[in-house]
Amino acid sequence: MIVGLDVGGTTIDTVAIENGKVVAFKKFERGRNLIDSVLESLNQFISDEMILNLERITLSTTVTTNAIVQNNLDKVGMIIENGIGANPEFLMCGDMNFFADGYINNRGIEVKPVNIESVKSALQNFKQEGIENLGIVGKFSVRNPQHELAVYEAAKEYNFKFVSVGYKLSGKLNFPRRVFSTYLNCAVYSIFNMFYKSILAFSQERKIPLEKIFIQKPDGGIVNLQNIECFPIFSILSGPAASAQGGFVLSNFAKNAIIIDIGGTTTDIAFLSNGNLVLEPYGAKIGKYPTLVRAIYSRSVGLGAESVVKIVDDTVKIGPETKRWYEKGKNEFITFYDILQFSNSCYENSINAGLKSLSSQLNISQENFCKLVISRAVAMIEEKIKEGIEYINNLPVYTINKLLYGEKFAPQKIILIGGPAQLLKPHLENELKIKVEVPKHYMVANAIGCAIGSISKEYNLVADTIQGKLVIPELNIYQSIPADFTIEQAKKVLIEKVLKSREVKNQDDVEIVDESSFNMIRSFRFCGRMIRIKAQLKPKLLNLRD
Amino acid sequence: MLKAKNSLGLILFPAFDWRISPTHPEREERLLYTIDQIEEEGLFDYENIKIFNPEMVASKYIEMTHFCIPTISSIVTVSHKIAAGSAITIAQKVLSKEVEKGFALIRPPGHHAHRVTYGDRGFCIINNEAIMVEYLRKEYKIKKIAIIDTDCHHGDGTQDIFWNDKDVLFISLHQDGTTLYPGTGFTDEIGGPSAIGYTLNLPLPPYTSDEGFLYCLDNLIIPVLEEFKPDIIINSAGQDNHYSDPLTNMNFSAQGYAKLTEKLSPNISVLEGGYSIESALPYVNLGIIFALAGIDYSNIKEPDYNPERLKQSQRTTDYIKRLCEQVYSIWKSKEEREYKVKMVHQDYYARKKSIYYDTMGFRENQLEKIKICKKCSGLILIDSFCLGYRVLAIVIPHDACNDCQNEGHKLFENTEVGNYSHVLLQDKKSFEFFRKPS
Ligand SMILES: [Zn+2]
Ligand SMILES: [Zn+2]
Numbered sequence: 007m008i009v010g011l012d013v014g015g016t017t018i019d020t021v022a023i024e025n026g027k028v029v030a031f032k033k034f035e036r037g038r039n040l041i042d043s044v045l046e047s048l049n050q051f052i053s054d055e056m057i058l059n060l061e062r063i064t065l066s067t068t069v070t071t072n073a074i075v076q077n078n079l080d081k082v083g084m085i086i087e088n089g090i091g092a093n094p095e096f097l098m099c100g101d102m103n104f105f106a107d108g109y110i111n112n113r114g115i116e117v118k119p120v121n122i123e124s125v126k127s128a129l130q131n132f133k134q135e136g137i138e139n140l141g142i143v144g145k146f147s148v149r150n151p152q153h154e155l156a157v158y159e160a161a162k163e164y165n166f167k168f169v170s171v172g173y174k175l176s177g178k179l180n181f182p183r184r185v186f187s188t189y190l191n192c193a194v195y196s197i198f199n200m201f202y203k204s205i206l207a208f209s210q211e212r213k214i215p216l217e218k219i220f221i222q223k224p225d226g227g228i229v230n231l232q233n234i235e236c237f238p239i240f241s242i243l244s245g246p247a248a249s250a251q252g253g254f255v256l257s258n259f260a261k262n263a264i265i266i267d268i269g270g271t272t273t274d275i276a277f278l279s280n281g282n283l284v285l286e287p288y289g290a291k292i293g294k295y296p297t298l299v300r301a302i303y304s305r306s307v308g309l310g311a312e313s314v315v316k317i318v319d320d321t322v323k324i325g326p327e328t329k330r331w332y333e334k335g336k337n338e339f340i341t342f343y344d345i346l347q348f349s350n351s352c353y354e355n356s357i358n359a360g361l362k363s364l365s366s367q368l369n370i371s372q373e374n375f376c377k378l379v380i381s382r383a384v385a386m387i388e389e390k391i392k393e394g395i396e397y398i399n400n401l402p403v404y405t406i407n408k409l410l411y412g413e414k415f416a417p418q419k420i421i422l423i424g425g426p427a428q429l430l431k432p433h434l435e436n437e438l439k440i441k442v443e444v445p446k447h448y449m450v451a452n453a454i455g456c457a458i459g460s461i462s463k464e465y466n467l468v469a470d471t472i473q474g475k476l477v478i479p480e481l482n483i484y485q486s487i488p489a490d491f492t493i494e495q496a497k498k499v500l501i502e503k504v505l506k507s508r509e510v511k512n513q514d515d516v517e518i519v520d521e522s523s524f525n526m527i528r529s530f531r532f533c534g535r536m537i538r539i540k541a542q543l544k545p546k547l548l549n550l551r552d
Numbered sequence: 553m554l555k556a557k558n559s560l561g562l563i564l565f566p567a568f569d570w571r572i573s574p575t576h577p578e579r580e581e582r583l584l585y586t587i588d589q590i591e592e593e594g595l596f597d598y599e600n601i602k603i604f605n606p607e608m609v610a611s612k613y614i615e616m617t618h619f620c621i622p623t624i625s626s627i628v629t630v631s632h633k634i635a636a637g638s639a640i641t642i643a644q645k646v647l648s649k650e651v652e653k654g655f656a657l658i659r660p661p662g663h664h665a666h667r668v669t670y671g672d673r674g675f676c677i678i679n680n681e682a683i684m685v686e687y688l689r690k691e692y693k694i695k696k697i698a699i700i701d702t703d704c705h706h707g708d709g710t711q712d713i714f715w716n717d718k719d720v721l722f723i724s725l726h727q728d729g730t731t732l733y734p735g736t737g738f739t740d741e742i743g744g745p746s747a748i749g750y751t752l753n754l755p756l757p758p759y760t761s762d763e764g765f766l767y768c769l770d771n772l773i774i775p776v777l778e779e780f781k782p783d784i785i786i787n788s789a790g791q792d793n794h795y796s797d798p799l800t801n802m803n804f805s806a807q808g809y810a811k812l813t814e815k816l817s818p819n820i821s822v823l824e825g826g827y828s829i830e831s832a833l834p835y836v837n838l839g840i841i842f843a844l845a846g847i848d849y850s851n852i853k854e855p856d857y858n859p860e861r862l863k864q865s866q867r868t869t870d871y872i873k874r875l876c877e878q879v880y881s882i883w884k885s886k887e888e889r890e891y892k893v894k895m896v897h898q899d900y901y902a903r904k905k906s907i908y909y910d911t912m913g914f915r916e917n918q919l920e921k922i923k924i925c926k927k928c929s930g931l932i933l934i935d936s937f938c939l940g941y942r943v944l945a946i947v948i949p950h951d952a953c954n955d956c957q958n959e960g961h962k963l964f965e966n967t968e969v970g971n972y973s974h975v976l977l978q979d980k981k982s983f984e985f986f987r988k989p990s
Contacts, residue, residue, distance in 0.1 A: 088851075090835065090852060090853055090854075090855065091592075091851060092594075092842070092848070092851065092852075093850065111855065112585050112589055112592065113585075113830075118855070145592060179592040180592060180594050180596075180597070181594055182593075182594035182597065183594060288597070291553075296553065296597050400605060402564055402605060404564070404565070405567065405569040406569050406570055406630055407569055409606070410608075522568055524579075524581040525579065526581060532574065536581065
């Protein structure tokens with residue numbers, strides 16, 4: 007049995023899957039204290055019977071995201087080695103920042119050593135100011151982490167509570183994002199730790215081994231709770247990933263589609279291209295910070311079932327303000343859900359008065375008013391869809407082959423999930439002239455997406471035969487290679503190392519998605535090769551049966 | 553998100569899967585480190601720096617710029633078509649105001665490609681900027697264009713194409729032709745009879761440093777631009793003046809390139825040469841991008857940058873000062889000079905040219921005749937011999953008077969194919985191209 011739990015804006019959705027079938031699901035109200043609500047829902051949903059044949063529990067939470075949004079963060083000191091490039095002031099994200107002298111270039115060659123003495127006095131200052139969490143980031147550190155590691159070593163004698171080094175967070179190039187990711191990783195440490203400890207207590211109380219508890223990452227992958235202790239940042243923004251994955255599985259693995267999840271407060275839109283969920287090219291944006299945290303590309307609209315419908319300056323406005331049904335009292339208000347119900351002839355008396363008042367303000371019939379609201383809402387969704395398609399089709403390509411023969415993304419259908427999906431379906435279909443599918447279990451699709459999450463990862467190998475070096479930052483591998491090293495050997499090494507990391511069992515699960523080998527010419531002579539390979543694990547999602 | 557002062561459009565097309573030969577300096581690896589640097593710098597995250605994918609150029613624009621012998625398809629490769637297409641795409645983004653400025657980082661380059669082209673010269677087959685100019689004139693009715701060529705090699709192809717065109721001011725700064733390919737670009741090359749003074753050359757001595765380049769900018773290029781008042785400024789941004797470039801002998805730095813770009817403030821830059829792919833290109837390109845976008849570039853320096861070691865000699869400084877004065881006086885006296893030339897050559901102005909194709913090892917011989925016309929810049933007739941072909945190429949300029957236009961068509965009609973392998977007519981006025989045998 008697999009249990010999935012997804013924390014949404016208004017509810018906590020849970021689902022239990024056994025032998026590829028949904029055997030139980032329940033929606034819980036989300037209370038004021040998030041961690042308490044999660045634990046309560048878990049305790050209520052998971053029966054002792056379920057625990058007997060429990061394979062895993064996957065949690066998609068918003069604990070860390072909330073902490074960031076509410077600025078409920080730890081104090082962080084940052085050691086940043088900026089090297090050559092933009093002026094580094096904009097990188098100051100910690101409570102204290104120190105810019106270290108030194109530089110590693112794009113090939114991972116040390117151009118200037120890091121000045122450890124000045125770093126040490128900065129660390130001393132951090133401690134004196136009561137800073138307990140430390141982030142260390144260098145430019146091009148994924149090509150050679152030597153400077154980050156040197157600072158890490160130096161920091162040991164100062165006994166920081168939590169230390170994070172940039173190169174371990176992602177193998178991708180993008181220095182500002184590496185800085186911000188490292189900062190956030192440190193800043194959410196305490197809040198995540200609190201969550202971690204609560205789950206630990208829960209697992210002990212209910213006698214569920216910790217190895218069976220997983221967290222959903224924003225790229226749709228899952229990671230064991232124990233393995234994420236050093237990377238609390240990977241627990242952010244998992245909501246859109248859960249719904250995208252849920253929609254994907256429930257629609258029987260469509261090839262090119264748009265997945266729309268209409269919830270209580272927002273509508274999330276994800277894109278499925280060539281059988282894969284489209285990812286952010288670098289990573290998620292969290293709060294005001296762009297990061298390297300791998301994430302599913304999704305667009306969000308402040309439109310949901312509970313969005314309040316108003317008239318402002320003679321025009322209809324939907325959301326972003328939301329109200330719950332039980333807040334209905336003497337102040338009548340109309341939500342988007344009310345409008346959907348009315349226009350699908352599920353006429354409800356209670357909304358009559360509010361609807362009448364709104365439509366009379368515009369001097370139109372109630373029916374026409376509903377039509378107007380719905381077409382506004384569809385237009386809001388459509389705008390984001392267009393944005394997404396344009397964005398995907400404009401991602402840079404670097405080879406003639408891809409430019410001339412690469413396929414353009416053209417979705418064939420919409421997969422619509424979330425509470426009001428059935429009610430919205432005919433309107434989307436009519437106005438957007440595209441097939442809309444509402445799969446079974448659309449109500450708890452995100453919990454399903456969370457439950458069935460797979461391990462998803464990317465690996466970047468760079469081999470430089472002039473230097474005789476090979477790096478795979480994601481696996482923390484930095485090793486020597488012979489001068490006649492070839493791209494075939496590089497592919498072999500990468501697959502071997504991935505298998506050895508035990509993240510997958512089968513060679514076929516590793517997919518090479520990008521490969522290139524450049525002859526390096528110095529003074530008109532061939533003197534080595536620059537080999538670059540990108541691999542990813544093929545997402546292996548569980549097949550659901552009806 | 554980060555925001556730059558100016559919105560900037562970039563085309564980054566490294567053509568990772570294209571090369572001339574396995575050890576050729578114009579190779580797949582050329583823009584690899586630049587892209588690394590740009591990615592690591594997080595440039596894609598600026599909300600007003602946009603990356604565009606290029607499109608292939610339509611044959612029509614090649615035909616309106618070049619006479620490709622024997623045919624377009626037999627000499628122009630896909631990558632050259634994409635490079636030229638990139639120039640058009642970036643022009644379109646700037647002219648439609650999607651972005652304020654544009655930079656196309658593309659390969660292969662194009663500024664050595666002449667009007668008549670038989671193949672590869674200095675890694676160029678077709679001229680990216682010249683094709684862009686045809687596009688700008690046709691689609692956006694742009695009249696006055698300035699092309700500033702800052703590549704270390706003389707932009708002889710661009711000079712050839714706009715030789716007799718007053719509406720295109722062409723200024724090239726380069727390492728002196730006595731010391732570097734293609735061996736042209738002296739101060740006495742100043743344009744055809746109807747555009748005298750609209751081609752200006754600044755041959756610089758080897759080991760000119762930032763100081764010299766910026767002196768030319770302040771004392772010649774900017775004053776001339778202020779007087780010419782172009783509708784658009786295009787920079788042929790070659791980066792082989794860099795002190796680490798393996799093919800040249802200059803002492804320009806990334807800081808110098810950035811300052812030059814900031815002062816020149818071109819609307820569109822197009823990458824030309826630059827073969828120090830590891831020590832120069834990542835920093836120079838970043839410097840140019842920052843300067844175009846209005847981002848502080850003071851922290852962009854090559855790891856081994858040492859301004860003291862790169863300092864130019866007093867002799868060089870003095871020479872450049874005199875050079876700028878001399879070239880500025882050409883600009884000032886252009887009307888007078890044009891009058892004199894037209895007095896001497898009352899019917900046709902002719903010049904013989906011998907063009908060497910370095911990459912391919914053959915030579916083209918040309919006789920170019922420009923009609924002296926009181927009403928327009930004049931019909932151009934080119935008789936070209938090369939590789940066993942004999943070509944008659946007729947150009948009706950975009951400002952042609954009716955007489956010149958009719959004369960061009962008549963000549964095309966009446967010329968027998970028998971004597972020539974190709975009879976070609978470019979009617980820039982009506983944007984049409986004709987060929988015999990068809
Ligand atoms: Zn050059
Ligand atoms: Zn005329």
